[in-house]
Amino acid sequence: MKWLNPFFWLDDKVSPQRRGMYTLFKKELLRFWRVAFQTIASPILTALLYLLIFSHVLESHVKVYDQVSYTAFLVPGLMMMSLLQNAFANSSSSLIQSKVMGNIVFLLLTPLTILEFFVAFLAASMIRGLLVGLSIYLVALFFVDVPTQHPWWIITFALCGSALLGTFGVIAGIWADKFDQMAAFQNFVIMPLTFLSGVFYSIHSLPPFWQAVSQLNPFFYMIDGFRYGFFGQGDVSPWLSLAVVGGFLLALAWLCLKMLKSGYKLRS
């Protein structure tokens, strides 16, 4: 049964002070790991379908950067899109389920601090997002060569992006009372922001007005910075992207901790 618990080797080594947070993190991790077909395999398949279809239709029509095929251009965008969506889905779905089922009470009865609560949910979300993103990359390598010019930028944006959406997921999970509210959040906020962020195109191909609008979308910076790591070129400087993404991350993390501290919807 050890494959069911990929962290069995760590269980004895955690200090009592960290055990509460570690346990919640592990539980959150196992929660998606147990249903990996749905939480890991299916987003990979979806991304690959996008890749196959879009590249087949558009490969010969669209050229974004010199020396970069459209299919290669598409890979980082799809990786980041799936990474963001899955990081969001992990924390948000776990929280809304526990709230609707009522079993969140067993978490609220524990001595976990709000920071431990936040970090545990966040870390599990990030791991799911990163796992999906990485898997898409590895599978895509069978179809197309994707360079990795600046690995540190890739890692930085993957971490920041998954953290940002993991935090967003915790906020949404606390806020939503019902599954349909969560679905609305996902379909009316997360999906449009992702699709309009330049996953499938460079914003330079848009009319000036929509270029300006795109630059208000934080998701654009995550994808553009991430893509810069692969190709060494992007629509804006990676430093600008990092500043925007980092700023948003800090703001959302602050908001999330504030919500947790006030007990909003959880202890009221």
Next chain:
Amino acid sequence: MAAAIEITGITKCFGTFEALRGIDLHIEQGEFFALLGPNGAGKSTLINLLAGLLQPTSGSIRIMGHDVQTDYQQARRALGVVPQELVFDPFFNVREMLRFQAGYFGLGPENDAWVDEVIEGLGLTDKAYTNMRKLSGGMKRRALIAQALAHKPPVIVLDEPTAGVDVELRQMLWTFIQKLNQQGHTIILTTHYLEEAETLCERVAMMKQGKIVALDTTRALLKSHAAKQLSLKLAGILPNQLQSLLKQQNGDEFVLALSELSQVETVLSTLREANVVVQDMQLQEVDLEDVFLNLVGNQKGAQA
């Protein structure tokens, strides 16, 4: 020695509704305590305040000497709460869930023996590796209780643990809880089954509309509300000398409250002197239900 629970001047308002209106309660370590009251009396609100699931409007609560607000980590370590609703996590089996629950409290593999003891004590051994989702209602209830005990809390609160539970499980549950109590755990129980409170609990608090209306040992409470009830069917009216004992009258049927058995003799001789014929007579022990109805039910009727 710190009190198991020390509640001082607790009030809780939801908007303009006052759910709790000044609760003071002191429960010693090792007590088996019952919290009774009709639906809406504020029992669950009080438990949620103990558990830190709600914040009080005013007042303070200490569990084993730890304030639930300022020293919440220690307070929560000392407390195990069995919620009223059957809630469960559908992703894991019973043993995993219990280990996670203990883990949240900082307890690792060293606590596994206790987890197994709880599993066995609640008759969950056969279901230890069954997913929570697949358990029957009764088994879910046991798992719920086990989850509250996973970190071996010195103070255990059971919120209506036997609602909708069959006799066998109820027996098993009480045996287990009594064993815990004998080992020194403090037990606080809310229940609708008054006979349970009567047989199990040393002390009882009765709540009504956000206040404690009676707080005493079970025995004293029963005694103060007359130990015996004498129901009489008379051919005639009740003599004046006996009016002070009258509790209830329904036509020619009279219910008298007696503090001791010897009063029966006095009542009968008074009736004989007054030439009132006794057509039927019944002597009943007062139980907690009568006290409860007396304190809670009648007042409710008066207010309606």
